[in-house]
Amino acid sequence: MAVEMLLTLLLEIYRPRVRGKIARPLYESRVVGLLAQPESLLTTAAQTLDYQFGFKVSETWFFQLLEKNIAILILVQLAVLFLSTSVVFVDPGEQVVLEHFGKPRAQPLNSGAHWKWPWPVDMAYRYRTDEIQTFEVGFTPDAQSRSETTILWSVAHAKEVNFLVGNRQLATVQNGSAATNEFSKTPPVSLISVSIPVQFQITNVMDWAYKNAGQSNLLEDLAARDVVRFLAGADFLDVMSHTRLEAAQELQRQIQADANARGLGVKILFVGLEDIHPPVAVASDFENVVGAQQQMIAETNNAVADAIRTNTMAGATAFAATNAAEANRIQLETLAWARAALFTNQIPAFEAAPSVYEQRAYFQMFADATKNARKYILLTTNNYDVFQFDLEDKIAPDLLNVNVPNE
DSSP states (O other): OHHHHHHHHHHHHHSOOOTTOOOOOTTOOHHHHHHHOTHHHHHHHHHHHHHHHSSOGGGSHHHHHHHHSHHHHHHHHHHHHHHHTTEEEEOTTOEEEEEETTEEOSSOBOSEEEEOOOTTTEEEEEEOSSSOEEEEEEOOOOHHHHHOSOOOTTSOOSOOOEEEEEOHHHHHHHHHTTOOHHHHHSOOEEEEEEEEEEEEEESOHHHHHHSSSSHHHHHHHHHHHHHHHHHHTSBHHHHHTTTHHHHHHHHHHHHHHHHHHHTOOEEEEEEOOEEEEOOGGGHHHHHHHHHHHHHHHHHHHHHHHHHHHHHHHHHHHHHHHHHHHHHHHHHHHHHHHHHHHHHHHHHHHHHHOHHHHHHHHHHHHHHHHTTTSOOOOOOOOSSOOOOOOOOSOOOOHHHHOOOOOOO
8 A cells, every 4th residue: 555655656746737627646556446445347347348339238147146155266266276286296397396295205206297295385396307507617709709719818708718838848947947946846827717618417417406406506616616627637738639538538537526525416518619719919929929930840840851851861872872882793793704714715726626616716806906997898810900980978868869849
């Protein structure tokens, strides 16, 4: 009634003033009138129906019966509504935990229709046991970044959370330099921004519902603690590159162990390391450092390749020269042995027929000496003939018989 009076007062203050319209008293309460005369609501409804249909609906037997038994009908409706709470329908993929006067039953209800005591004797609480649920550790990508296929490190795409991660390379540089002892005692760390989706499934709904309060928040806190602990003992470049899969498996194992220790009744299905990158403020500098390191590795590999190529060529040249010298030596020795064997074999032939050997050697030498000279064979008899020789070279007939095209 106080709220109604306050609203009536505000409407009365700000309502338009129309001349001749009777003002409504502020103390007149419609709520009190409805409670004192509930049939007035039906009377108003009857007048509206009469006006809409054009005949006296309020004078029909059904409307009069409804007006007389309105209280009974409302009670019946409330009774039906109360009894409907004694049936619970469990959807596929769900489990329902029933509490009888606040005490949970031993076994949850699976999918299907089940009877129970009406409310508030039995209370039903639904849990999605077959659904794979997901939460994020680190920063949660927004809808726009999830739809993008390419995300740059140097562009902020979500509210990032930075984690401390170890840096073995920086430790090697510090230990190898002339750093002070106080500076060397400080463990080298870096900042890293990650987004780690964790997917889990409820396997024991009773443990999930009753062994811990705020189950979802507790699981997220356990996962965040394990991520902080793991990254603090990991290496920055290893997590950024080749040990990402092993790191995700180790995080999954640690989160599952902590969940089992707390009795959450869940199974960790997947832990992924996504969007791993340095903070946006230093992303460009990090890219420059990585680019310089890659350039150094490329130049080192080129130098090693050049050294291998040069040494291989030098070795091949030396091997070829050695083999050529060895082949020349073998050839000279073989020729010497062949000449010696030829001279040794000629001695028995000379001793057997010296004149024949001399003539044969003469003709063989004459043939070798005149093999490039032009030879003329003269078949003569006892006649005295005079022979004339034209020793000039003849021009080939092909050079003289040239076909000249007609103009």
